[in-house]
Amino acid sequence: MSAKNAFYAQSGGVTAVINASACGVIETARRHPDRIANVYAGRNGIIGALTEDLIDTSQESDEAIAALRYTPSGAFGSCRYKLKSLEANRREYERLIEVFKAHDIGYFFYNGGGDSADTCYKVSQLSESLGYPVQAIHVPKTVDNDLPITDNCPGFGSVAKYIATSALEASYDVRSMAKTSTKVFVLEVMGRHAGWIAAAGGLIEDHDIPVLILFPEIEFDQARFLAAVKAKVEQHGYCTVVVSEGAKYPDGRFLAEQGTRDAFGHAQLGGAAPVVANMVKDATGYKFHWAVADYLQRAARHLASKTDVEQAYAMGRAAVEFALAGHNAVMPTVKRTSNDPYAWEVGEAPLSQVANVEKFMPREFISEDGFGITAACKQYLIPLIQGEDYPPFEHGLPKYVTLKNAPVERKLGAFEL
Amino acid sequence: MSAKNAFYAQSGGVTAVINASACGVIETARRHPDRIANVYAGRNGIIGALTEDLIDTSQESDEAIAALRYTPSGAFGSCRYKLKSLEANRREYERLIEVFKAHDIGYFFYNGGGDSADTCYKVSQLSESLGYPVQAIHVPKTVDNDLPITDNCPGFGSVAKYIATSALEASYDVRSMAKTSTKVFVLEVMGRHAGWIAAAGGLIEDHDIPVLILFPEIEFDQARFLAAVKAKVEQHGYCTVVVSEGAKYPDGRFLAEQGTRDAFGHAQLGGAAPVVANMVKDATGYKFHWAVADYLQRAARHLASKTDVEQAYAMGRAAVEFALAGHNAVMPTVKRTSNDPYAWEVGEAPLSQVANVEKFMPREFISEDGFGITAACKQYLIPLIQGEDYPPFEHGLPKYVTLKNAPVERKLGAFEL
The missing domain is CATH 3.40.50.460 (Phosphofructokinase domain)
Incomplete structure (x- = not known):
């Protein structure tokens, strides 16, 4: 099997650890040059794919990619841009496939919340029917913690x-x-x-x-x-x-x-x-x-949870590993295997069950009077905030990375959003 | 010279490091039991002195006092209560001296900003004239950085x-x-x-x-x-x-x-x-x-400046050392001796020059257009944010101390504020 390129994009509100997932994706991809030639990132999320505004992450040093692990925000830019339904705007999905085809992209890693899980799922379905199958893996991210199946969301x-x-x-x-x-x-x-x-x-x-x-x-x-x-x-x-x-x-x-x-x-x-x-x-x-x-x-990356950073990285890594193992239309999840001591492992969820499902606080996590949380809620929350993972500081401030974000040469005509 | 007790109080808005000054005061006093028998803290600042609501810090373990160094807020309570001028309310100053006399207090350490420097100065003057001389030392503290003479204020x-x-x-x-x-x-x-x-x-x-x-x-x-x-x-x-x-x-x-x-x-x-x-x-x-x-x-003690913590502690320690050396009506200061590398030492300012003087930003620290800071301002600021000094964490949260704050037995009648 010849190496294909991968596309990675960040979607929606960014977090303190979404770049740790990006780090997991890119570092893992770099370990498999025989299968993944290059990771192209979408500049400002999926808009970068639609407008063929791709970032060549191979221009970034290993050190810069490693620094993503402790840099908050979206290093490639994100966007609030929800693709409409397939029926309402098939043109956008077709454009995505066209761009993927032009740049020999065989893997689509989409790092976001519920909306992007839905987009990711549709891309996988449509690419199949358009005869250019792309393996679409969703990487979970949302501070709101509202994705289903996964025990919690990185961020x-x-x-x-x-x-x-x-x-x-x-x-x-x-x-x-x-x-x-x-x-x-x-x-x-x-x-x-x-x-x-x-x-x-x-x-x-x-x-x-x-x-x-x-x-x-x-x-x-x-x-x-x-x-x-x-x-x-x-x-x-x-x-x-x-x-x-x-x-x-x-x-x-x-x-x-x-x-x-x-x-x-x-x-x-x-x-x-x-x-x-x-x-x-x-x-x-x-x-x-x-x-x-x-x-x-x-x-607030300066006060990130170590557990969160590790899980964010693991979700990015697992996404690539799933792709290399031939999986499609799935999302890695955090699976809690023990409360005390807290233990977790990487799970896997089909996107068909993730897309458009919102997870709310269970009523039994809220105290009877409605103004507090229960012991069950504390048991759920405490492991998630465990551990500190301070970024390096220089001259009194965190030393975060800003990538070069060099563009990939365009091959197609312009596209109106 | 027989040992006297010391009185310590926190005044005005609290900070991430005012307790580090308290730590400096108490730890240093504990090293001189021949001169300072006990440190009594005012519960809720100077109000504690006026109402004879004193806290017996000798009831706190060395570990608890050491933990003050990394615990934000005012461990003994603070207050916003400005003593009026001597002319307008001589009664309050006389009450302070009465309480100090009743509890054999020979040292007054007042940890605050401009108003408390003024109170501290007056207490020193009045105690002299009332025939019960108290050594009054002001410990600088204010997030606003507006005290004169000192290069900067702890907090x-x-x-x-x-x-x-x-x-x-x-x-x-x-x-x-x-x-x-x-x-x-x-x-x-x-x-x-x-x-x-x-x-x-x-x-x-x-x-x-x-x-x-x-x-x-x-x-x-x-x-x-x-x-x-x-x-x-x-x-x-x-x-x-x-x-x-x-x-x-x-x-x-x-x-x-x-x-x-x-x-x-x-x-x-x-x-x-x-x-x-x-x-x-x-x-x-x-x-x-x-x-x-x-x-x-x-x-935000979790992100305190190491320089700030060290200076806050040093101001508390110096206050006690000044008192033991017989000084009165003074305030320890931070004296910058070098910019690059940054170096500082403890200085000393007479309270007569500190009380009621506010230090504003020099115009040459603000850029010409009024929307930014100049290189001179950066040179001033950068050393002050140097270094990290993280508190210990437990179960994902900082492990701050809450003191016992046991009361000292009252010896006087009630006092109406």
Whole structure:
């Protein structure tokens, strides 16, 4: 069998460890030059494939590729671009195959969440029917932890570690100040649909921190919430609130959508944290502080979970190994084999069962009152944040890599997105 | 000379390393039992002294005190409580002396910023005139870096390292996403009066990140700012903005005070970051994300600067050594003796020159256009963020200490604050 090229692309929101998966893909491919001639990366994700804007990763040194393991973000660029259904836009899928054919690409590694799993699956199906079969392997990635079958998604463990650590540190701060100043600290975290990230905030309860969590899965009940805050402050002198950006009222409105207007009458896009903080202040008079972690949480490679880094790398490596073993339309998964001590191995899931399935927090992971997490949830979460994997630092800052990202020469005409 | 007790209190906003100073004070005092019998800490800062709510630090093990070195926040509680002037409230100063006398306290170590330096100075003066002389030593602490004479303040270096690292990581994230999604990322940082913390964001320029800084020292010019954002995005595809919470319009209004109202007409307390982000969106249409680091930045012991930790500890140790050498009404300082390689030693400043003097960013540290920092500023900042000093972790989270904080038996009647 002659060597084919591989195509690798990053999709959707990036994470602290998606480049560790890229590292796993490229380093493993480099060990099999007889089977994989070169890895071409899509510049800005799948858009790079559609527009034939490919990056020649063979121009990067082994050191640069190794540095991907500890560099956050998407080294080749990512995109938010969802391919439409085959029926609605067959043209895009055909273009992908055309580009793959032009560049002798036999392997398609797509690193993303649910949408990209779906795209990956379709590419595999269509390539077959178009007579240019491509082995399509999906590499799981999402801070939201919402992919099915896999025990957890690379990217999530590091955000969870960051949020739990940050909430712990800020809670110590508030505890110091509560006598005369801040009594309530509100931290807004990501997770528009699923409360996995917010749940990580619940881990600080075991450090004696009074914490309340507002999950997207639990309808927000303002009166019950305010009573819970008061009870915590009366008992402990202070309270930390972790609010998911996806927390919403029973009518489906997000907490963040408060119809606020600026001085000119423009609708003001705020966060959920200031809304919750002001709500507490209005009802109780407690002094508050709030933070919105936003990109800081998913980019915080300096505090990545070692477990997460290892799994992200392993998913990239396994994707290539699956491809070399002839598998198609599959995704490597993390399979938990033991809780204590935590042990895991690489599993495999057919993309037909992954595409378009979202995994939510099980209700039994959320405490009965809806404001905390259960022992089962802690048992699930704690292994995922285990271990530290610090990047190298230089002059006081992390020394992350920026690749050359040299283009591959184009062979086809332009393509309108 | 018989042994006296020492009183130690933490004042104002806490930091990632104020407990390292406490560690320096207590460990050094413990090495001189012939001179310092015991260190009593004020529960919740100076309020603990006024209300005779003292903590007996001798109840804490050597291990617990050593753990203060890597535990953020104020281990004994802090407070925002400014003693009035001697004329306006002589009663409070007299009460302090009364408490010190009742507990045989001969040394007063006050760990804080400008206000507490002033209090410390007054206590020293008044104790003399009341016939119970106390040696009052101020231990510098403030994330705002606004104390005079000392080259920098313990607490600042770690915030600077956190902000520069976070801005760098988030910028990598934005760079990945900019093709189809977020083009402008806005990070709000602390520093109501002085732009030192915001300046730290400028360090990422040397990592090829297009960054604009909004300083409190520079009047905000909306048209110039928006033009600068557009220029950066057109050149680089994206842009990071670091905005100080203290950034303001020429008329003195803070950017954060936009007169925003919620659906019920209540004034909405927002941050400067969403205001700036929405302003950019309205003018350019660029998709944005924003973060407000708030307490996360000053509590982030997990990413403390090693230099900062060492200096914080050294200030605590020097305070005790100064006291033992008979000094009074002074503050240990950080004295920079060399830039490259960076070297520093402990200096000493009379409190009469420290109290009520605020140090602002020199104009020559801010670039001519007002949106960046100069080479001189970088030369000043880089040594302060040098080195990492990670806390121990357990089960994936930092293992910080919570002290027993056992009370000292009261000897006096109650006191109304």
